[in-house]
Amino acid sequence: MTGPSDVFKDVKIPATLYNRIEKRLPKTEFKSVSEYITFLIRETLESIEKEENSKKKDFTPEEEKEIEKRLRNLGYID
């Protein structure tokens, strides 16, 4: 089984930032600074990754043709 050392890792952050987050904690639903930071980092990473992925094209022209044909045959497109 996975042990606790694999489940959580230590990260160093400036004490001032830690204090700032700790001060905000009572206004949130989070039980600890770690929990709050995890939430904030996940949100930030998500938006960075979203921005990167938004530049990708969804379908190749060949795929578009093929999908459109099938959807037309099935009656989903007039």
Add this chain to the structure above:
Amino acid sequence: MVEPHGGRLVERVCGEKTRRVITEQAREFQSLKINADLIKDVKNIAFGVFSPLEGFQNQADFLSVISHARLANDVAWTIPIVLDVDEAFASTIKPGDEILLVSDDKIPVIVAKMAIDDKYSYDKKPYITSVFKTDDPKHPGVKAVLDKKPFLIGGKIELINEIKTDFAKYNLKPKETRFLFQKKGWKTVAAFQTRNPPHLGHEYVQKAALTVCDGLLINPVIGKKQPGDFTDEVILASYESLIEHYYVKNTCVLSTFETEMHYAGPKEAIHHAIARKNFGCTHFIVGRDHAGVGNYYGPFEAQEIFNQFPELGITPINFRAFYKCKKCGAVVSDKICPHGPEFQVDFKGRVVRQMLSEGKIPVEEMRPEVAETIIKFKDKNLFVK
């Protein structure tokens, strides 16, 4: 367009040439028979419904899912997607092997090739309590895990043959729904999950979502059902009727989600939302006791759990309760109706089913066209036997 879960829509379907080669060389591979539910998992992985999964989960992902509700790469995931094998089979394979997954029919069909990257034993207790929040063997999801074989194998799959259901016409793949939504110019799409024909309450919820979204995906779960449930054929026909008579043209798509129900309540609500995100939906309608069974979950737990996944990338639309209010003279929810319980008439599924099976139209609960469509099945296959 909403991005797929984990950032990339997975496609694990082999090309024609590979399919021919594997079919010809099938005897050289070790094969494993899989049942209809596992075949659905394979298809959902292969066509990207379960993106970012590329195969059955290895131990790192499995342990991470049950302890954190996340894959090992931190992407949210709440239900283990695993392949169980017995000790005899496990002893014959090792990481690096390739095996064929075949249907358990009399004449087996090659479903997929799997590259084994992990083989592991597992503890059912934490699996069960993490996913189902109970270890009661009467819970159908718990029972299903207790019945699982003692080893799990993980690794990427590649679909060789797609085994289609009777309702293939309705089974759009994520690539197709995404294309369709783009073609229709829908920027926002609400997904509605169902396992029943629509009554007026369902229509109210769907139309409430449609007032804030460009389109609606009605996405019935097709699969193993309990005796007495409406058949899949009836559910699809009844929705066709509702859409034809009561929905604005081009605001709604009816397509199925072929999957096994785990009845894991809140954890499964997240799982269902992820699948709908992969279909291209931006919103997911979550009702009271979504994917629940018996009294194992609180009525709104499946809505509250979304607070733990702020980065999920699909927005829940929560409905607490909907009913007919005699004073309002309409179907309402507790959010918009100020009147007391003495004016409320709940939708009683049991009464509706009884009336329909007797050929009567439940006028208080259901559109007549929908009821008439259902009644046509009365002497054939209205309910699962």
